[in-house]
């Protein structure tokens with residue numbers, strides 16, 4: 001049995017703790033409230049899913065966690081530290097502990113796989129020998145050790161996302177934020193990437209926050225999830241509970257679409273198509 005003190009326990013239970021988070025964008029004389037008092041707790045070591053329709057505010061929420069966006073008010077604590085109160089220098093250090101994976105991979109086309117993975121270390125002036133050690137370690141973790149000299153243009157979508165994941169892991173972060181990480185991939189490749197995320201979570205204990213509009217991806221990967229609707233978290237709980245007994249309009253719609261999609265082959269075959 002793991003022996004933890006009360007404070008450790010609090011940090012494990014509320015490893016990422018978001019409280020009353022607000023964000024409004026002001027563009028062309030108009031205001032758009034994108035986060036309306038978000039409260040959310042993610043436990044250390046879990047893979048937590050956030051689902052919501054397009055425009056619900058999912059990306060903005062995860063981008064606030066690594067401060068790619070600055071919220072207007074509220075707090076975001078990671079391991080007990082409020083990342084909204086950090087100085088510029090402290091924030092740079094804190095960001096190393098938070099990796100991010102994007103839907104569109106965001107790779108440098110003119111750099112090799114090795115150079116892409118090494119990028120976050122190269123800009124931190126880490127010695128070349130250490131960079132090599134860490135790049136090889138990350139490449140092995142994602143199964144790309146034999147592609148280090150290739151360029152992104154010569155890789156499949158799944159391989160590109162593996163590079164994106166390796167680059168996100170090269171700083172050995174404690175949190176991995178996945179923003180629609182599998183939405184650009186075919187179903188088979190999606191499964192491979194979700195399996196990879198599960199393996200990495202299992203072998204390293206990294207906390208993963210997955211945002212997506214794909215309920216099947218969350219159902220396959222996460223135990224707990226939240227539903228984001230109209231800039232608010234309207235439901236949090238076990239994936240199976242929300243799936244079987246949704247209490248929100250969004251949760252119910254996702255569950256219905258998922259069920260219909262599962263029945264598609266049956267419907268198609270039944271109709272003799």
Ligand SMILES: Nc1ncnc2c1ncn2[C@@H]1O[C@H](COP(=O)(O)OP(=O)(O)OP(=O)(O)O)[C@@H](O)[C@H]1O
Nearest residue numbers: 025027032034052053054055056057058059060061
């Ligand atoms: N930098 C910005 N300036 C102005 N409006 C923005 C900005 N970023 C996002 N928005 C708007 O905020 C709303 C929420 O966007 P966000 O990308 O967080 O939603 P989302 O749930 O991730 O959607 P999607 O699944 O389509 O990516 C949208 O209406 C979007 O147009």
